[in-house]
Amino acid sequence: xxxRSIRLAVIPGDGIGTEVVAEGLKVLEAVGPKFxxxxxxxxxxxxxRTGEVLPDSVLQELRGYDAILLGAVGDPRKVPPGLxxxxxxxxxxxxxxxxVNLRPVKLLxxxxxxxxxxxxxxxxxVVVREGTESLYAGTGGAMRKGTPYEVATxxxxxxxxxxxxxVRFAFAKAQTRPRKKLTxxxxxxxxxxxxxxxxxTFDRVAEEYPEVTTDYVHIDAATMFFVSQPERFDxxxxxxLFGDIIxxxxxxxxxxxxxxxxxxxxxxxxxxxxxxxVHGSAPDIAGQNKADPTATILSVAMLLDHLGLNQExxxxxxxxxxxxxxxxxxxxxxxxxxxGDDIAARVSG
Amino acid sequence: xxxRSIRLAVIPGDGIGTEVVAEGLKVLEAVGPKFxxxxxxxxxxxxxRTGEVLPDSVLQELRGYDAILLGAVGDPRKVPPGLxxxxxxxxxxxxxxxxVNLRPVKLLxxxxxxxxxxxxxxxxxVVVREGTESLYAGTGGAMRKGTPYEVATxxxxxxxxxxxxxVRFAFAKAQTRPRKKLTxxxxxxxxxxxxxxxxxTFDRVAEEYPEVTTDYVHIDAATMFFVSQPERFDxxxxxxLFGDIIxxxxxxxxxxxxxxxxxxxxxxxxxxxxxxxVHGSAPDIAGQNKADPTATILSVAMLLDHLGLNQExxxxxxxxxxxxxxxxxxxxxxxxxxxGDDIAARVSG
Ligand SMILES: CC(C)[C@H](C(=O)O)[C@@H](O)C(=O)O
Ligand SMILES: CC(C)[C@H](C(=O)O)[C@@H](O)C(=O)O
Numbered sequence: 012x013x014x015r016s017i018r019l020a021v022i023p024g025d026g027i028g029t030e031v032v033a034e035g036l037k038v039l040e041a042v043g044p045k046f047x048x049x050x051x052x053x054x055x056x057x058x059x060r061t062g063e064v065l066p067d068s069v070l071q072e073l074r075g076y077d078a079i080l081l082g083a084v085g086d087p088r089k090v091p092p093g094l095x096x097x098x099x100x101x102x103x104x105x106x107x108x109x110x111v112n113l114r115p116v117k118l119l120x121x122x123x124x125x126x127x128x129x130x131x132x133x134x135x136x137v138v139v140r141e142g143t144e145s146l147y148a149g150t151g152g153a154m155r156k157g158t159p160y161e162v163a164t165x166x167x168x169x170x171x172x173x174x175x176x177x178v179r180f181a182f183a184k185a186q187t188r189p190r191k192k193l194t195x196x197x198x199x200x201x202x203x204x205x206x207x208x209x210x211x212t213f214d215r216v217a218e219e220y221p222e223v224t225t226d227y228v229h230i231d232a233a234t235m236f237f238v239s240q241p242e243r244f245d246x247x248x249x250x251x252l253f254g255d256i257i258x259x260x261x262x263x264x265x266x267x268x269x270x271x272x273x274x275x276x277x278x279x280x281x282x283x284x285x286x287x288x289v290h291g292s293a294p295d296i297a298g299q300n301k302a303d304p305t306a307t308i309l310s311v312a313m314l315l316d317h318l319g320l321n322q323e324x325x326x327x328x329x330x331x332x333x334x335x336x337x338x339x340x341x342x343x344x345x346x347x348x349x350x351g352d353d354i355a356a357r358v359s360g
Numbered sequence: 361x362x363x364r365s366i367r368l369a370v371i372p373g374d375g376i377g378t379e380v381v382a383e384g385l386k387v388l389e390a391v392g393p394k395f396x397x398x399x400x401x402x403x404x405x406x407x408x409r410t411g412e413v414l415p416d417s418v419l420q421e422l423r424g425y426d427a428i429l430l431g432a433v434g435d436p437r438k439v440p441p442g443l444x445x446x447x448x449x450x451x452x453x454x455x456x457x458x459x460v461n462l463r464p465v466k467l468l469x470x471x472x473x474x475x476x477x478x479x480x481x482x483x484x485x486v487v488v489r490e491g492t493e494s495l496y497a498g499t500g501g502a503m504r505k506g507t508p509y510e511v512a513t514x515x516x517x518x519x520x521x522x523x524x525x526x527v528r529f530a531f532a533k534a535q536t537r538p539r540k541k542l543t544x545x546x547x548x549x550x551x552x553x554x555x556x557x558x559x560x561t562f563d564r565v566a567e568e569y570p571e572v573t574t575d576y577v578h579i580d581a582a583t584m585f586f587v588s589q590p591e592r593f594d595x596x597x598x599x600x601l602f603g604d605i606i607x608x609x610x611x612x613x614x615x616x617x618x619x620x621x622x623x624x625x626x627x628x629x630x631x632x633x634x635x636x637x638v639h640g641s642a643p644d645i646a647g648q649n650k651a652d653p654t655a656t657i658l659s660v661a662m663l664l665d666h667l668g669l670n671q672e673x674x675x676x677x678x679x680x681x682x683x684x685x686x687x688x689x690x691x692x693x694x695x696x697x698x699x700g701d702d703i704a705a706r707v708s709g
Contacts, residue, residue, distance in 0.1 A: 093549035101550070125587045127476040146516070151553045161520035163557040167495070171510035198601070200442035201450075204500045208512040231608035238474045238587060238612045252547070256605060259580035263587045 016045040017318060020076040020283070024054040025095075026292030027302035027347075028082025034304030034351025035080060035311045038330070041359040042315065042323045049076070053099055055086035055292075064098040070106060078314050079103070079285040082307065083292035097149070104142050107282035109275035110173065111180050112140035112254060113313070114289065116241075116261030119270070119332055121339035126238060126264055133242040134265050137188070139181040140254025142275055144173045145205070147251040169205045169250070174212045180278055181248035182220045192245035193217075194226040196233045196253055209250065233257060237264055262289050269303035272310040274317060284317055286310040300346040305331060308354055330357035365394040366667060369425040369632070373403040374444075375641030376651035376696075377431025383653035383700025384429060384660045387679070390708040391664065391672045398425070402448055404435035404641075413447040419455060427663050428452070428634040431656065432641040446498070453491050456631035458624035459522065460529050461489035461603060462662070463638065465610030468619070468681055470688035475587060475613055482591040483614050486537070488530040489603025491624055493522045494554070496600040518554045518599070523561045529627055530597035531569045541594035542566075543575040545582045545602055558599070582606055586613055611638050618652030621659040623666060633666055635659040649695045654680060657703055679706035 021036065023029035039046060051069065058064055073079060084095040103109070118124055118134035126134075144167075151165035185193040195213045199206030210227070217225050228236065228243075230253045236243050237260050249257060262271035271289035288306030296302060309331055316324035334354050345353070370385065372378035388395060400418065407413055422428060430452075433444040452458070467473055467483035475483075493516075500514035534542040544562045548555030559576070566574050577585065577592075579602045585592050586609050598606060611620035620638035637655030645651060657680055665673035683703050694702070 093552065096549045097552075125476055126474050147550055149550075149552070151516070151551075153553045153557065155520075157560075159520050159524075161557060163518045163553040165516040165518075165551045165554045167500070167514040167516070169512045169514075171504075171508050175508075198604075200445050201496055201498075201601075201604075202500075202514045203442065203446075203498070204502045204512040205514045208502065208510060211506075231604050234583060234605055234609035235612040235617065238609070239616070252550075255547075255550075255580050256583055260583035260587070260609070263584040267588070268584065 016047045017078070018047045018076045019049070020073050020079045021048055021050045022053050022079060022081045022084075023050065024082040024084040024292060025056070025086045026083060026294045026297035027290075028054070028084065028292050030082075030297070030300065030302050030347050031288060031304040031307040032080060032082040034347060034354075035307035037351045037355045038308050038327060038358055039311050041355040042327055044320060044323060054084045054095060055089040058095065059089040064095060065102055070103070073103070074107070074282055076283045078283050078318060080307075080311065080314060081285055081287040083288065083290060085292045086294055088294070101147065101149075103285055104275050107275075107285065108277050109142045109285060110177055111274075111276040111278055112142035112251070113274040113276055114138040114140060114254070114258040114261065115272065116258065116265050118265045119335050121335045122266035122270065124264055124266055126241070129241065129264075136241065136244045136261060137184060137246045138254055138258050138261060139177060139184060139246060139248045140258060141173065141177045141249070141251050143251070144169050145251040167202070167205055167250075167252075169208050171208065171212065174209055175216065178209075178212050178216050178248055181246055182216055182223055185223045185246040186220055188245055190224075190245040191222050192224045192226065194228055194233075194244055194247050196228050196230055196247050196249040196257060198230050198253070199227070200229065205250070213248070230256070234260055237261060258289060268306070270305050270309065272306050272313055274310070274313040276317065284314075286314040286317070300348060302347050304347050304351050305334075305354075308351070326358055327354075330354045333357055365396045366427070367396045367398070367425045369422050369428045370397055370399045371402050371428060371430040371433075372399065373431040373433040373641060374405070374435045375432060375643045375646035376639075377403070377433065377641050379431075379646070379649065379651050379696050380637060380653040380656040381429060381431040383696060383703075384656035386700045386704045387657050387676060387707055388660050390704040391676055393669060393672060403433045403444060404438040407444065408438040413444060414451055419452070422452070423456070423631055425632045427632050427667060429656075429660065429663060430634055430636040432637065432639060434641045435643055437643070450496065450498075452634055453624050456624075456634065457626050458491045458634060459526055460623075460625040460627055461491035461600075462623040462625055463487045463489060463603070463607040463610065464621065465607065465614050467614045468684050470684045471615035471619065473613055473615055475590070478590065485590065485593045485610060486533060486595045487603055487607050487610060488526060488533060488595060488597045489607060490522065490526045490598070490600050492600070493518050494600040516551070516554055516599075516601075518557050520557065520561065523558055524565065527558075527561050527565050527597055530595055531565050531572055534572045534595040535569055537594055539573075539594040540571050541573045541575065543577055543593055543596050545577050545579055545596050545598040545606060547579050547602070548576070549578065554599070562597070579606070583609055586610060607638060617655070619654050619658065621655050621662055623659070623662040625666065633663075635663040635666070649697060651696050653696050653700050654683075654703075657700070675707055676703075679703045682706055
């Protein structure tokens with residue numbers, strides 16, 4: 012166990028973000044190692060109050076932490092749609108070069124999946140989503156806006172540098188898994204320039220990993236296989252947009268967005284990595300103590316793992332798994348706090 | 361019923377394409393109206409033999425038909441991946457300005473869906489996919505190719521002209537449906553320029569359709585709803601790429617790619633529309649008389665409908681629905697021919 016305390020920046024954000032982060036921190040405290048927490052009030056309230064989203068000074072400060080825990084941002088009553096997502100969430104991902112967006116898609120035993128006849132072991136996928144390129148570059152524009160002759164463009168920018176590093180991460184990850192299988196998901200038959208770069212890079216790096224079985228699936232077919240043959244996948248590497256789509260679908264088949272965790276990772280540690288549930292701020296159920304904090308708690312496990320606290324991460328994961336089996340055994344529905352308390356008790360007990 | 365005969369160009373293509381088209385034509389013959397058929401041997405064989413994909417003269421000839429029926433193209437042993445898809449399939453879609461790619465996602469009673477506890481009536485969606493713009497424009501490029509400094513781009517091009525016409529088609533379609541609901545699917549929070557054009561156009565046209573309920577869902581969330589709440593959707597309008605992805609997922613939830621039909625439509629009739637199953641040429645099962653021709657037969661129904669032969673279209677659809685109920689009643693597995701024969705018999709009987 013580490014002896015110096017770990018510096019963690021906490022951005023609860025909006026809506027259920029603040030509620031689920033509170034439970035995540037409860038579990039973090041229960042698991043042992045000392046964390047120095049600093050809360051940042053970024054999100055819709057701050058924007059409504061001050062017009063600020065992410066001041067440069069705050070971004071600079073965030074750089075100094077060992078990691079960031081984020082809840083969710085966005086509130087349609089206080090801020091235009093998309094603004095916080097872009098200027099806060101995506102800005103941090105880009106500024107901190109979170110080129111690996113790591114999203115496990117794993118059906119835990121006892122969790123209900125919308126797929127018929129699917130044993131839990133059939134859904135155990137890790138999606139390595141590229142986090143800094145492709146259509147997320149934000150480049151493009153509109154000309155003759157508002158006229159019948161308007162042209163609006165978006166550009167997908169892909170670099171050898173950006174593709175190779177995430178592909179390497181994915182191969183290394185596949186190498187550590189029992190099945191050692193890596194699937195590239197793209198749309199090479201239509202996105203020929205970008206697809207060609209991805210495919211060539213993938214094939215070249217594959218030569219260094221002779222034990223890893225490789226495969227290629229188009230994004231359209233991949234969505235089909237996610238529901239008809241999820242066992243086809245072990246590790247997936249894909250671009251930012253396709254990764255966005257496939258991980259939401261993955262969350263749905265693995266029991267819902269209430270359980271889906273993610274890490275925005277800078278593997279070299281050049282900047283802090285950021286962990287967050289895949290779900291949003293859900294204004295419709297905010298403040299009702301009924302959001303499921305499990306996705307955040309699993310994101311805390313990813314955070315622990317990233318910081319090298321592997322045993323602690325494993326304890327949190329085990330506590331979640333055990334908690335879910337109990338849910339099966341017929342517990343009534345619990346509040347956000349109760350779920351957090353129950354998992355925290357398992358972790359420390 | 362029409363009295364002059366209808367001129368139909370038939371492109372069976374490769375692999376199971378030829379097998380399923382034969383059954384589609386069997387049903388077309390059984391349904392009554394006289395069709396003048398001309399077969400075109402386009403596809404992998406022609407390419408392997410002559411290096412030709414779609415000669416300009418053939419494209420010109422195709423313009424003269426009332427409609428086109430296509431099976432599937434592609435054969436990895438004879439032609440580089442993606443080549444026929446782009447230079448034949450997408451080329452026809454673009455040259456004939458098939459700006460509506462119409463794809464029903466409907467669970468027929470008796471068909472098994474991979475989704476648990478989903479009554480057939482919950483999955484009854486029509487996807488109106490734009491067919492000529494966005495990332496399918498094919499523009500982009502690569503610089504410093506093959507070096508560590510390579511940059512590969514793809515451009516999504518969207519025009520007011522292109523977006524408005526497909527949005528109008530979708531509103532008109534929604535207006536004819538009992539639920540009268542239209543959902544725009546896009547990724548407006550990230551693809552801000554294109555998304556803004558789509559959203560503004562959608563909102564503007566909506567004013568002309570006060571009876572149509574409108575909704576917006578991000579593509580990532582839409583994939584989730586396709587498996588968790590498909591009843592949320594009635595008609596969907598979306599761009600070319602998102603439509604590609606969501607309709608494959610739709611095919612999977614509505615019982616598989618063996619049943620998914622599509623129409624590439626030029627609503628003004630400025631060029632012939634083309635009907636095709638969503639599935640590919642499936643080289644692995646080609647020549648074994650075991651492909652399901654139902655998707656092609658349902659594409660024939662769409663073709664009849666497009667030509668104004670609505671009663672004939674309805675008869676084909678009914679025959680397929682009845683055939684599927686029989687499958688439920690425990691028929692053994694039938695060959696491609698047998699399924700075609702059975703449905704043709706129902707249509708003429
Ligand atoms: C909120 C949005 C910008 C974000 C994305 O598209 O990456 C979200 O969908 C996600 O997956 O984290
Ligand atoms: C073959 C391919 C180019 C095509 C597409 O992407 O449109 C196919 O997936 C489809 O959906 O018809």
